[in-house]
Amino acid sequence: MIDGEIIFFLTGLAIAVTILHTFLKQAGRDEYAYLTLIVGLTIALLKVIPVVQQLFTQVQSVFKLY
Amino acid sequence: MEQIMEIIILALTCAVAGVFINESKLPVLGVMVVLAGGAIIFLKVLPQLAEVIRIFTQLADYAALNQSYLFTVFKVLGIAYVSEFAAQICRDAGQGALGTKIEMAAKISVMVLAVPIMMSVLESIIQILN
Numbered sequence: 001m002i003d004g005e006i007i008f009f010l011t012g013l014a015i016a017v018t019i020l021h022t023f024l025k026q027a028g029r030d031e032y033a034y035l036t037l038i039v040g041l042t043i044a045l046l047k048v049i050p051v052v053q054q055l056f057t058q059v060q061s062v063f064k065l066y
Numbered sequence: 067m068e069q070i071m072e073i074i075i076l077a078l079t080c081a082v083a084g085v086f087i088n089e090s091k092l093p094v095l096g097v098m099v100v101l102a103g104g105a106i107i108f109l110k111v112l113p114q115l116a117e118v119i120r121i122f123t124q125l126a127d128y129a130a131l132n133q134s135y136l137f138t139v140f141k142v143l144g145i146a147y148v149s150e151f152a153a154q155i156c157r158d159a160g161q162g163a164l165g166t167k168i169e170m171a172a173k174i175s176v177m178v179l180a181v182p183i184m185m186s187v188l189e190s191i192i193q194i195l196n
Contacts, residue, residue: 007102008083011087014092041094044094047102051105051109059148060144063140
């Protein structure tokens with residue numbers, strides 16, 4: 001199930017970011033907590049954008065859209 | 067047959083994961099999971115669609131049909147699909163207005179593609195009348 005891999009990756013990332021965020025907020029470091037949100041977002045983007053790009057290039061080649 | 071089951075399982079996992087992630091501190095990941103899931107599902111189906119399109123082009127060759135008309139039909143199909151995909155994702159993310167704007171743009175580009183064909187049909191009709 002290679003394709004399910006990205007779904008579970010994003011879910012795990014969301015869990016990790018939530019835990020880290022709550023932990024840092026408890027420790028009183030709000031700016032670091034917000035920073036982890038942004039880091040989580042960028043990691044997710046780095047994984048999702050190649051998939052969407054592959055989809056659009058394949059659609060372009062199949063439907064001769066160029 | 068088993069490919070459709072695989073797609074269904076993937077879609078359900080995406081739905082559950084999306085709802086779960088919306089509860090976490092990064093709801094934007096939920097939209098991303100749905101986007102990635104939709105993209106993967108279509109990537110799985112695309113090879114078969116490419117096969118069908120190849121067969122259509124062969125049939126067009128046998129019937130000595132003009133290639134450009136067929137390619138325009140494929141282009142319209144592609145534009146319709148991609149804009150539908152993007153519009154639905156925008157609506158899922160709560161941006162209904164963006165979705166309708168994408169669809170409007172897609173309709174306009176399809177109309178632009180259809181104009182040459184209408185012109186050639188009109189010309190052939192006029193030739194018949196004369």
